[in-house]
Amino acid sequence: MTYCEPLGTGPAVKDLDENLVSAISRLQRRLRSEKAVDQIGETQRLVLVRLVREGPHTLGELSERERVKPPSMNQTINSLVELGYVERQDDPNDGRKVILIATETGRLLIDESRRRLYEWLQGALSTLSEDERDLLGDAAALIGRIADS
Amino acid sequence: MTYCEPLGTGPAVKDLDENLVSAISRLQRRLRSEKAVDQIGETQRLVLVRLVREGPHTLGELSERERVKPPSMNQTINSLVELGYVERQDDPNDGRKVILIATETGRLLIDESRRRLYEWLQGALSTLSEDERDLLGDAAALIGRIADS
DNA sequence: GGGATTCATTAGGCAACCTAATTAGTTTAC
DNA sequence: GTAAACTAATTAGGTTGCCTAATGAATCCC
Numbered sequence: 001m002t003y004c005e006p007l008g009t010g011p012a013v014k015d016l017d018e019n020l021v022s023a024i025s026r027l028q029r030r031l032r033s034e035k036a037v038d039q040i041g042e043t044q045r046l047v048l049v050r051l052v053r054e055g056p057h058t059l060g061e062l063s064e065r066e067r068v069k070p071p072s073m074n075q076t077i078n079s080l081v082e083l084g085y086v087e088r089q090d091d092p093n094d095g096r097k098v099i100l101i102a103t104e105t106g107r108l109l110i111d112e113s114r115r116r117l118y119e120w121l122q123g124a125l126s127t128l129s130e131d132e133r134d135l136l137g138d139a140a141a142l143i144g145r146i147a148d149s
Numbered sequence: 150m151t152y153c154e155p156l157g158t159g160p161a162v163k164d165l166d167e168n169l170v171s172a173i174s175r176l177q178r179r180l181r182s183e184k185a186v187d188q189i190g191e192t193q194r195l196v197l198v199r200l201v202r203e204g205p206h207t208l209g210e211l212s213e214r215e216r217v218k219p220p221s222m223n224q225t226i227n228s229l230v231e232l233g234y235v236e237r238q239d240d241p242n243d244g245r246k247v248i249l250i251a252t253e254t255g256r257l258l259i260d261e262s263r264r265r266l267y268e269w270l271q272g273a274l275s276t277l278s279e280d281e282r283d284l285l286g287d288a289a290a291l292i293g294r295i296a297d298s
Numbered sequence: 299g300g301g302a303t304t305c306a307t308t309a310g311g312c313a314a315c316c317t318a319a320t321t322a323g324t325t326t327a328c
Numbered sequence: 329g330t331a332a333a334c335t336a337a338t339t340a341g342g343t344t345g346c347c348t349a350a351t352g353a354a355t356c357c358c
Contacts, residue, residue, distance in 0.1 A: 133165075
């Protein structure tokens with residue numbers, strides 16, 4: 001015997017906000033557990049992806065974009081530096097700043113990690129129609145806008 | 150001087166997967182920091198919302214639906230029980246199981262919390278068109294499907 | 299040149315996840 | 329009908345990723 005009604009009926013259908021928040025939370029847990037195979041945490045991976053895709057950032061820039069406080073980002077960077085995926089360089093124009101750069105090893109790791117994410121998501125998405133995938137792309141942009149609003 | 154190119158140009162535009170994952174991660178951080186005002190963590194809140202919306206669950210059902218392992222869910226439930234928002238009841242038909250039920254206090258808390266989430270999101274969404282909001286609703290369902298696939 | 303500001307970092311703490319092992323109850327198979 | 333296998337919840341202990349507060353160092357501003 002189960003103690004909860006089937007989904008899709010009842011009050012769950014209304015109340016879009018909670019549905020969105022809940023879905024996001026569940027997807028993130030799913031992703032983190034899938035990626036546990038990786039040698040790198042999802043938080044670290046996202047920072048490294050950004051450095052690879054968008055080039056060098058200062059610590060402050062990174063923490064702002066990822067929406068964490070500077071000490072949190074510093075900790076993430078410390079791990080990545082220790083693992084050899086990121087390098088610190090002094091800013092020649094401003095001695096307070098530090099420039100963070102993905103190493104070649106870091107780039108390679110992201111190449112593979114990205115491929116793996118793609119494969120996993122394709123599997124998960126294979127039940128989705130073409131329209132639904134487009135929708136998901138638009139939604140990603142929208143969610144980003146809300147997060148950064 | 151900044152060390153990263155403007156967004157929206159360069160390689161960031163392609164590569165939908167990473168965009169989606171990144172946006173989700175950022176939104177969740179945003180939500181967690183906004184809700185820090187609440188007396189309850191976002192993880193706990195999501196479980197309580199589920200109990201209020203969908204009625205009693207066993208621990209196993211809850212952990213499965215929220216995509217965490219049973220010990221993690223147990224810890225979350227312990228907090229909620231200590232705070233008086235959830236009650237444990239023995240299953241009369243199966244002595245191994247425990248039935249988890251939101252208390253009246255829990256219900257009231259969620260009523261208010263839900264209202265607050267709604268208000269915040271409406272603010273964040275006020276820059277969105279009607280179509281975009283509909284899209285977001287569809288996306289929530291889709292993301293949930295991926296998470297549970 | 300000196301006070302206020304900005305950027306990175308250190309220190310210490312907390313929330314939320316995990317795995318492995320334990321306890322207790324139920325089901326299965328003989 | 330009882331022993332073995334299984335299932336559910338829980339306990340113990342560890343990690344990651346976030347936070348605030350405080351420190352150190354460089355730059356800005358007047």
